Amino acid sequence: MPDSVDLGVASALPVAGVSALQALRGLGPVIGRRILVTGASGGVGRYAVQLGALAGAHVVAAVGSPERGAGLTELGAAEVVVGLDNVTEPVFGVLENVGGALLAQAYGLLADGGIVQSIGHASGGSTMIDFEAIRHLGSRMRIEAYRLDWAFGPDLAYLLQLLDQGRLDPQIGWRGSWDRVAEAAAALLERRIRGKAVLDVT
Known part of the structure; x- marks a missing residue:
């Protein structure tokens, strides 16, 4: 990483x-x-x-x-x-x-x-x-x-490299605390988020 x-x-x-x-x-x-x-x-x-x-x-x-x-x-x-x-x-x-x-x-x-x-x-x-x-x-x-090949360690490493180089945008459309999970789920289901939602666990 x-x-x-x-x-x-x-x-x-x-x-x-x-x-x-x-x-x-x-x-x-x-x-x-x-x-x-x-x-x-x-x-x-x-x-x-x-x-x-x-x-x-x-x-x-x-x-x-x-x-x-x-x-x-x-x-x-x-x-x-x-x-x-x-x-x-x-x-x-x-x-x-x-x-x-x-x-x-x-x-x-x-x-x-x-x-x-x-x-x-x-x-x-x-x-x-x-x-x-x-x-x-x-x-x-x-x-x-298409079926996901679960032995995807090398693929994930490649994507992390692109991310590190600034060549890939992770497209995080929402980020918040874990206790806002219901809010994040509703926003995703209602298609109000472009990209991914990330929940921070602290």
């Missing part, structure tokens, strides 16, 4: 930061390629935008409303879009955090050989993909269900 990194700040890295890193790695080399991050305003999404940009990708950050897109350009997003209807060019890969109908729509945006890393299911909805309708787009697109 670098001496310059606050423990509370470091606590925001797992599991969201590690998930974003591992899923991004699952896409393969992304330098100079277009990648799509859905749910980009969430915990995993904000790390995915930053790490994708650091890896040299052209990051398209998709959010549910204009307000949720605030600050994503500063994190490295080349484009910020509300929904996917305005994404007109194919993407090499997708880091998908929403699930449901959006997962199906994102799959239809893949270039031939592209990959969707299905990370989260924030929508709670089911996904139906009409393969007959979209198979003309390419024959080698695929969806992979």
Whole structure:
């Protein structure tokens, strides 16, 4: 643990930061390629935008409303879009955090050989993909269900290094004492926090 990194700040890295890193790695080399991050305003999404940009990708950050897109350009997003209807060019890969109908729509945006890393299911909805309708787009697109590799010590160390170097923003949107846990939980559930909430235990 670098001496310059606050423990509370470091606590925001797992599991969201590690998930974003591992899923991004699952896409393969992304330098100079277009990648799509859905749910980009969430915990995993904000790390995915930053790490994708650091890896040299052209990051398209998709959010549910204009307000949720605030600050994503500063994190490295080349484009910020509300929904996917305005994404007109194919993407090499997708880091998908929403699930449901959006997962199906994102799959239809893949270039031939592209990959969707299905990370989260924030929508709670089911996904139906009409393969007959979209198979003309390419024959080698695929969806992979992301699973966290729990042997993530080296990945966490790498993220801590980026944090120490000032190259990664932990995106802590709320921080307070442990006795304010109900307040933090309510703010998260009501989507009033951009990024992570950190509780200090003293």
